[in-house]
Amino acid sequence: MSEMRVPAGPGGPSVVCECECDDVFLNEVEKVASMYRGRPEDLVQALHDVQSLRNYLPREALRVVARTLDVPESRVHGVATFYSMFSTRPRGRHIIRICESAPCHVAGAAEIIDSLLDELGVEMGGTTSDKLFTVETSSCLGVCGVAPAIMIDDVVYGNLCAEDLPEILRRYR
Structure with missing residues (x-):
């Protein structure tokens, strides 16, 4: 840099x-x-x-x-x-937004958050060392019917469990 x-x-x-x-x-x-x-x-x-x-x-x-x-x-x-869609800090090529709404929270978002951060080796708001992913929270993704959910770029992944994350991330690597 x-x-x-x-x-x-x-x-x-x-x-x-x-x-x-x-x-x-x-x-x-x-x-x-x-x-x-x-x-x-x-x-x-x-x-x-x-x-x-x-x-x-x-x-x-x-x-x-x-x-x-x-x-x-x-x-x-x-x-x-x-606007949350803009960033004045460097970010990864893919933006992962994790829903923190009440329905996602009740459906297990905390486990998804912990697993995702562990899988990527970053803290919330962080960017992976290879600059491939940045993880952010969102107050709501608007897909409560498939909670818990994440969005990578413009693609929503719902009804998640921690075991789904490695395969989802592999698609973007």
Whole structure:
């Protein structure tokens, strides 16, 4: 991971951006964001498209989006940190969301959580060392009829038991 020193502003200290924001990546961000130039109402879609480049939104990418859409950086940052679909921290290639709703909890979500974290060797919110998986919680996946459930990217797996997890994860490796 490379470090990039970014000035905080006039007279302010520089901050360290621990992303891999090389010129090629930032040019890609600008190309994607330019599709929304003059359309600040499309900020959420622009952020979604930019995030698809690296599966998260580095600070420098947010600055490029703000400049390109002519939106204040504070608004771009606010949107990027408000919605759970966005991440400003590096994440794995596949996002695993574990449902924590009452029906999933009653149906055994705690065992699924423990088994999944053990299988991947991470803590909740963590990313595997190979950058393949990031595990997050969700207040509800909207599939209470098949509790307990997880979602990997956009695919829901329900009626789970701990023994199902190794085979499910194998499909993504």
